[in-house]
Amino acid sequence: MTTVPAAQTRGNFRHNHLLQGLLGWYILIWGVLAISPVDRRDWFLENILALLLVGILVVTYRSFPFSDLSYVLITLFLTLHAIGAHYTYAEVPFGFSIKSLFELERNHFDRVAHFASGLLLTYPIRELFARKAQIRGGWAYVFPVVTLLALSGFFEVIESWVAQIVSPELGDAYLGTQGDIWDAQKDMTAALSGAILAMGITAAWSARRRGRAAAREGRPQKTVPPS
């Protein structure tokens, strides 16, 4: 909680206009993208985990409300995922523009989304650790990264199961390996890089806030890593 300004509206959905807006936005974009996805079955598969996550967030809102910043980050990620699911990831238009711009061999939108999962979801995970388990110091940055990496690995395992169970052609679209034998490793690397970057930004931001607070109160600045 130390890095997040305590909002009076936390846990009070009726008075939190930002949160209302985020939920409204997600329902809207999700609804629009649900109308005619490129592949309905793939869209369905991709949405199982996403809707599970939204369900958990809604159910646990009263007992554990995240900070507004965390909800913004989660909504951003879910928006990216909704777009990916609509186009089966392998055919996202933005991915094709990256492909032609950087002269790549394939549509890299899924890689972008893996990176985004690290960049956007590690901060909320850190908040969970900091508030629920009172983890302090450097470990409050390490544990969220490990969690995200483990989730990423677990996701790759699930993907491989789905690809093997579901018909191979759809499996391949869902899997998004797109013919790359190192796909799983690269996806995890992308997620890990995003997670490390997110924790780097959080640490820098946290140190700056501490520095300012110390300067305001005329205390000497501490060099201890922020919690």
Add this chain to the structure above:
Amino acid sequence: MVSPNKLLLKGLLAWYVLFSVWMAIDPVDRQNWVLANVLPVLFVGVLVATHRKFPFSNVSYVLITLFLTLHTIGVHYTYAQVPFGYWMEAAFELHRNHFDRVVHFCFGLLLTYPMGEAFVLLANVRGVLVYYLSLITPLGLSGIWEIIESWVAQVVSPELGDAYLGSQGDIWDAQQDMAAAFYGAILCVLLMIAIRRWYQRSGWLLIT
């Protein structure tokens, strides 16, 4: 908390050194042997250097030694050619030598508990969080391991890369290795919970 038995530690270290020296004689592939020994040697060095400051329990040191012994055997035979793996292949009618999969499983089964103790010692973690972190860390480390393997396989000459990687032509190898480690970790955490009452009384372990 019980500090580790000095005699036991010396015995375990002596066993590992002697066994490694024995397994260093005429390995199947010397370059592969060197590559695969970098991390274990570093790891043992760190354990020896920190054993006073961060004393793990006897049980942890035994589990770590067991795992390193398995790894030393695997490295001697480049994993893909371990005799025991061939025996399993014949006995269970498998398509390939699965010794590497066994060791991935053992990574979860044998090292999950020591990792839990590491969190207690280093990060002062308590309660349910110890079990959660013990469960996910082997999975995360397996992911990092697969990433490193893929880099090595791409940098080093492809044939050695493949032996080192141990994918042996399986496109889902990385996922199955990670899943194996995770199953091992789940089993270990279940065991930890099952014998919790007993070891809380015994005072043998650090996690309470």
